[in-house]
Amino acid sequence: QKEVEQNSGPLSVPEGAIASLNCTYSDRGSQSFFWYRQYSGKSPELIMSIYSNGDKEDGRFTAQLNKASQYVSLLIRDSQPSDSATYLCAAPGYSSASKIIFGSGTRLSIRP
Amino acid sequence: EPEVTQTPSHQVTQMGQEVILRCVPISNHLYFYWYRQILGQKVEFLVSFYNNEISEKSEIFDDQFSVERPDGSNFTLKIRSTKLEDSAMYFCASSEAPTGGGAEAFFGQGTRLTVV
Numbered sequence: 001q002k003e004v005e006q007n008s009g010p011l012s013v014p015e016g017a018i019a020s021l022n023c024t025y026s027d028r029g030s031q032s033f034f035w036y037r038q039y040s041g042k043s044p045e046l047i048m049s050i051y052s053n054g055d056k057e058d059g060r061f062t063a064q065l066n067k068a069s070q071y072v073s074l075l076i077r078d079s080q081p082s083d084s085a086t087y088l089c090a091a092p093g094y095s096s097a098s099k100i101i102f103g104s105g106t107r108l109s110i111r112p
Numbered sequence: 113e114p115e116v117t118q119t120p121s122h123q124v125t126q127m128g129q130e131v132i133l134r135c136v137p138i139s140n141h142l143y144f145y146w147y148r149q150i151l152g153q154k155v156e157f158l159v160s161f162y163n164n165e166i167s168e169k170s171e172i173f174d175d176q177f178s179v180e181r182p183d184g185s186n187f188t189l190k191i192r193s194t195k196l197e198d199s200a201m202y203f204c205a206s207s208e209a210p211t212g213g214g215a216e217a218f219f220g221q222g223t224r225l226t227v228v
Binding site for chain 2: 031032034038041042043044045046049051088092093098099100101102103104105
């Protein structure tokens with residue numbers, strides 16, 4: 001059974017700083033990864049997907065993938081109070097065409 | 113911007129009753145999913161649906177659950193005889209291509225089911 005592991009937090013970061021969120025996965029065959037943001041009581045919202053080793057940038061967000069070490073991270077630059085949420089790392093299910101396995105999420109709190 | 117819509121937003125039902133949760137996926141998407149999230153826990157996969165049939169289901173998706181695409185737009189999840197432990201947020205999602213291949217899934221706002 002594929003596992004996606006995250007530190008549950010909470011991670012507290014001052015406004016304007018860089019927030020770094022990490023995720024490890026157990027299946028070396030995983031090819032793609034997703035970061036979702038989930039506000040309390042709301043649905044997961046896709047922030048970024050990454051398929052290749054290295055960095056992928058989108059605005060203030062950078063996803064990093066290291067397949068050799070089996071980790072994926074999300075950096076949020078210039079953190080804003082509105083970034084306070086739970087961030088879910090996810091990967092497609094092992095040998096599955098059609099499901100996503102979610103981590104338990106990291107709670108991020110941006111303090112003013 | 114296209115979005116997945118779910119109704120109702122909140123459903124309260126008595127234990128043993130049947131409930132139907134409804135979803136309208138994004139119109140050009142072909143793959144549909146139901147996930148659930150018990151309060152404070154992970155988002156868990158329930159079932160995926162493609163070409164008018166279930167393509168995959170989890171251990172959670174037992175005989176109490178069923179899915180249907182009754183027309184060209186709706187996608188429903190039925191729970192036949194609800195239990196207290198079915199209380200959760202249920203999310204519908206859709207994608208253009210299989211998420212196993214890396215396609216992005218878009219989630220609806222969820223239905224909060226409370227079984228009393």
